[in-house]
Amino acid sequence: MRVFLSASIRGGRKMLHMYIKMCSLLQQQGHEVLSWHVADPALDEAESLMTEQEIYEHDMKLLRKSECLIAEVSTPSIGVGYEVCSALQLGLPVLCLHSPQANVSAMILGNSDPGLVASEYANEQELQKIMITFLSGLEQVTQVQEEFFSNH
Numbered sequence: 001m002r003v004f005l006s007a008s009i010r011g012g013r014k015m016l017h018m019y020i021k022m023c024s025l026l027q028q029q030g031h032e033v034l035s036w037h038v039a040d041p042a043l044d045e046a047e048s049l050m051t052e053q054e055i056y057e058h059d060m061k062l063l064r065k066s067e068c069l070i071a072e073v074s075t076p077s078i079g080v081g082y083e084v085c086s087a088l089q090l091g092l093p094v095l096c097l098h099s100p101q102a103n104v105s106a107m108i109l110g111n112s113d114p115g116l117v118a119s120e121y122a123n124e125q126e127l128q129k130i131m132i133t134f135l136s137g138l139e140q141v142t143q144v145q146e147e148f149f150s151n152h
């Protein structure tokens, strides 16, 4: 699937190690991570060559091409919150993941939008399991829809 990985940049990079793991787990499972740059340790150099408007437009273009959004929300980030909301408005399924210690916003944890799933992970294995379950559920829905449209 084409996945938009959303993760804090200016909100703080202390969970970067986790963004790198998420990106490589997704790629290992055969998914395309359109926003792989969020897990790039050298991101600052690349983004400093772009204007604020170019960054925004590039990201929104990637989001519109994506089939779902997976966000790491342990670190509060305006950009991640904006992308989660934009994805829901575009009708994309959203998975928000966070560590047990994280002080996650009620705008995520209290959100009853049917397109949004928020899960806590205790370790890398749990993180992997949650992402695989989420994505395989979406793949099954896509397959059923394709079969329906090819028969009608």
Ligand SMILES: O=c1[nH]c(=O)n([C@H]2C[C@H](O)[C@@H](COP(=O)(O)O)O2)cc1CO
Pocket: 005, 006, 007, 008, 009, 010, 011, 012, 038, 047, 055, 059, 077, 078, 079, 080, 083
């Ligand atoms: O340089 C950037 N590049 C970029 O792609 N973003 C997008 C992707 C991230 O999922 C999200 C991070 O937002 P923030 O920088 O507010 O933490 O915004 C954000 C910035 C900087 O705000």
